[in-house]
Amino acid sequence: MKRSDPPFAFRGKYLLPVVCAAYGALFFFSPKKAWxxxxxxxxxxVRILPIIVVVILFTAxxxxxxxxRQVAAYLGRKSGIRGWLWVLAAGVISHGPMYAWxxxxxxxxGHGLRDGLIVVFFFARAIKIPLLPMMIDYFGWPFTLVLSLYILIGALAxxxxxxxxxxxxPAKPGSYAD
Amino acid sequence: MRKHSQPAAARPSYRQALQKCSLSFWAMAPLLLGVIGLVGLFEVLVTPKMLTSLFRDNPIADTLIGTLTGAAAAGNPIVSYVIGGELMARGISRYAVCAFILAWVTLGFIQLPAEVEVFGSRFTLLRNVLAFIFTMLIAVLTAWTLQVLS
Structure with missing residues (x-):
């Protein structure tokens, strides 16, 4: 099955001007804060640019x-428990802000990833492996362990x-979501 | 790498795939720049001091406040740990601190416009409502479990 690509169009055509206007207003009232x-x-x-580059390379x-069809097999409606576990792990190891992903x-x-798995990915990101030592230092081992366990269960739920x-x-026979 | 039965011409080269992905990221650049701009604004206008001053030493109210302030805040999650540690030292309940650091990562008022644009309003609404409920639920469960364990 062939899919035609959507025509090129910029996203966030309204958000960016609104944010620019907010900066403009802040520059007027408090230039120091705006700066x-x-x-x-x-x-x-600057911090997320390397992450974006990695995400672009990875997506490509x-x-x-x-x-x-293969994406759908791993992450589609019939991916089963394997799909849930894949995104749970991906969420935990993913780095950077949510919007970079x-x-x-x-x-x-667009290739068949289920919405439920996106939700799991987003919530599992609450576990930040590089920051775990700091969390343990601030809140202790028991807190970190219990919270991480509940995050994983909560993400799946x-x-x-x-x-x-x-x-x-409903999936059509032979469709990507099958 | 797997071999497919289709002719080689049917499969795009990595360069073509990279060009396509770069183009779709480029299309999303104004959206991402808008969100990043909002992050900067919130980091300056909503200070950690303002956030900590909102807590009221009431576990139930503080859990809700923790979730809302965590969702409204922006920046590196390390900051949420620092503020959370400060709140704990001030005697603010574990429920609230847990809700705060969890909401910091899982919820975000700032990225809502971008999330709606990319995933649609229905998905965004449901995801955020679920994340909001589960953040408070997990905060309560974590605090209870730790009480039982200790």
């Missing part, structure tokens, strides 16, 4: 190696509830 906010935003951008690699998830969703509340269209 500081701009510096902080630039720092965030997935598109190159996997056909939509939107393009990859949107791409995979949310994915399951979302799929119950928002079931996708």
């Amino acid at each position: 500081l906010a701009l510096q902080k935003s630039a720092a965030v951008l 690699l997935l598109n190159y190696l996997l056909k939509p 939107y393009p990859l998830l949107e791409d995979l969703r 949310q994915g399951w509830i979302l799929e119950a509340l928002m079931p996708g269209p």
